Amino acid sequence: MSIGILASKADRGLLDDRRGTRVMLWVMAIMLFLTVLAAALGLATLGAAAVLDRQLAGRLTVQIVAPAERVRTRETRAVLAALRRQPEVRRAVAVDRARLAEMLSPWLGADGADPDLPIPAMIDVDLTAASASAAASVARAVRAAAPSARIDRQESWMAPVRNVMAMLTGLAGALVLLMAAATAAVVILAARAGLDTHRDTIAVLHMLGSTDVQVARLFQRRIALDTLVGGILGMAVALGAVVLVGVQLDALGSDLIAGLTLGMRDWVLLACLPVAFAVLATLSARVAVLAALRRVL
Numbered sequence: 001m002s003i004g005i006l007a008s009k010a011d012r013g014l015l016d017d018r019r020g021t022r023v024m025l026w027v028m029a030i031m032l033f034l035t036v037l038a039a040a041l042g043l044a045t046l047g048a049a050a051v052l053d054r055q056l057a058g059r060l061t062v063q064i065v066a067p068a069e070r071v072r073t074r075e076t077r078a079v080l081a082a083l084r085r086q087p088e089v090r091r092a093v094a095v096d097r098a099r100l101a102e103m104l105s106p107w108l109g110a111d112g113a114d115p116d117l118p119i120p121a122m123i124d125v126d127l128t129a130a131s132a133s134a135a136a137s138v139a140r141a142v143r144a145a146a147p148s149a150r151i152d153r154q155e156s157w158m159a160p161v162r163n164v165m166a167m168l169t170g171l172a173g174a175l176v177l178l179m180a181a182a183t184a185a186v187v188i189l190a191a192r193a194g195l196d197t198h199r200d201t202i203a204v205l206h207m208l209g210s211t212d213v214q215v216a217r218l219f220q221r222r223i224a225l226d227t228l229v230g231g232i233l234g235m236a237v238a239l240g241a242v243v244l245v246g247v248q249l250d251a252l253g254s255d256l257i258a259g260l261t262l263g264m265r266d267w268v269l270l271a272c273l274p275v276a277f278a279v280l281a282t283l284s285a286r287v288a289v290l291a292a293l294r295r296v297l
Contacts, residue, residue, distance in 0.1 A: 024190050024223065028183070028230030029237075032277060035179040036238035036270055042172025043266040049165040058127035060135060062142055063150040065120045075146035076121045082145040088127050088134040095122040180280060187227070187281045188288040191219050195292050216289040220282045227281040231274030239270065 062079060066072045076094055083092035100119050127134050139151045246261065262270075 024186075024226040025230040025233075027186055028227045028277070028281070029234035031179055031183050031186070032231040032234030032274055033238045034234075035176055035183075035277070036235050036273055037241065038172045038175035038179065039270055039273060040238070040242045040262065040266075042169050042176065043269065044262055045165050045168045045172065047261060047263060047266065049162060049169065052162060052165070058134070059153070060125040060127065060138060061152045062123040062125060063120045063152070064123075064146055064148070065150060066146075066148055072121045075149065076123065078145040079123060079142055079149060082141045083123070083125060083138065086138055086141050088137055089125060090128045091124075091126040093124050095124060097121075180277070183227075183277055184280055184284040187223055187284040191223065191285045191288045192292055194219060194222075195289060216286050216293070219285045219289045223285040224278050224282040228274055228278040231277050235270065235274050 062083075064072050064075045064079065066075055080092055080094060083089045097119065100122060125138065127138065135151075135153060142149050142151055242262070
């Protein structure tokens with residue numbers, strides 16, 4: 001019997017291939033399922049944060065808080081005229097009072113539509129450039145037209161939401177790294193277990209002239225195949241779950257949640273995860289087996 005035939009039989013006998021379903025394959029399917037879900041969360045949150053930044057960058061809200069309606073009306077017109085003369089301003093529009101009353105209705109109820117209620121006038125401002133100098137120039141023009149006006153940068157009061165998104169993205173990235181480390185640990189344990197189980201077969205291969213590298217390749221091929229097949233299975237189930245969650249989020253109709261979508265680049269990155277984990281598993285198996293063979297045999 002040649003070394004090649006014996007090595008082929010050893011390859012088929014390593015790592016629990018006598019069972020109808022190899023444990024290693026299903027372990028990797030579960031690992032990749034969880035990894036893809038974590039990665040999808042991180043990528044979607046990162047994309048939503050980018051959309052939020054684009055929407056809020058260079059946007060200001062001006063409030064005219066004069067208590068008398070006549071004064072509010074005069075100052076609103078003065079501020080609008082001053083804003084439209086500024087080269088840094090792309091758009092300046094006064095928010096309709098009916099719209100303000102609708103926005104306040106959860107707190108004020110029907111009283112929000114009372115014309116005697118001194119609701120501040122609001123002006124939405126879009127700048128041509130999202131810079132601190134442009135915002136400062138516009139703020140000076142507004143205060144010159146209406147000293148009592150208040151200027152708010154929308155990105156400042158949305159900063160807590162942005163911070164939460166950044167935290168979720170970091171957490172998702174940490175989970176992906178943790179799952180990669182756990183995968184490497186599982187592969188090392190499986191390789192060592194297979195090495196102990198088939199010690200006699202490996203000893204025969206050594207007597208016939210096989211090197212440690214050739215023996216390690218037997219483990220690498222089996223572990224790489226199990227990781228790749230299990231990873232594809234886990235990824236397919238995880239992507240189905242991601243699509244289902246995406247459909248449910250779209251049904252909510254929220255502008256903020258609508259940003260939690262995956263682009264083409266994100267889908268490609270998710271599809272590469274099984275291959276990346278197969279490479280990681282192969283390298284881990286190689287290192288573990290070679291180290292064990294040098295120490296024991």
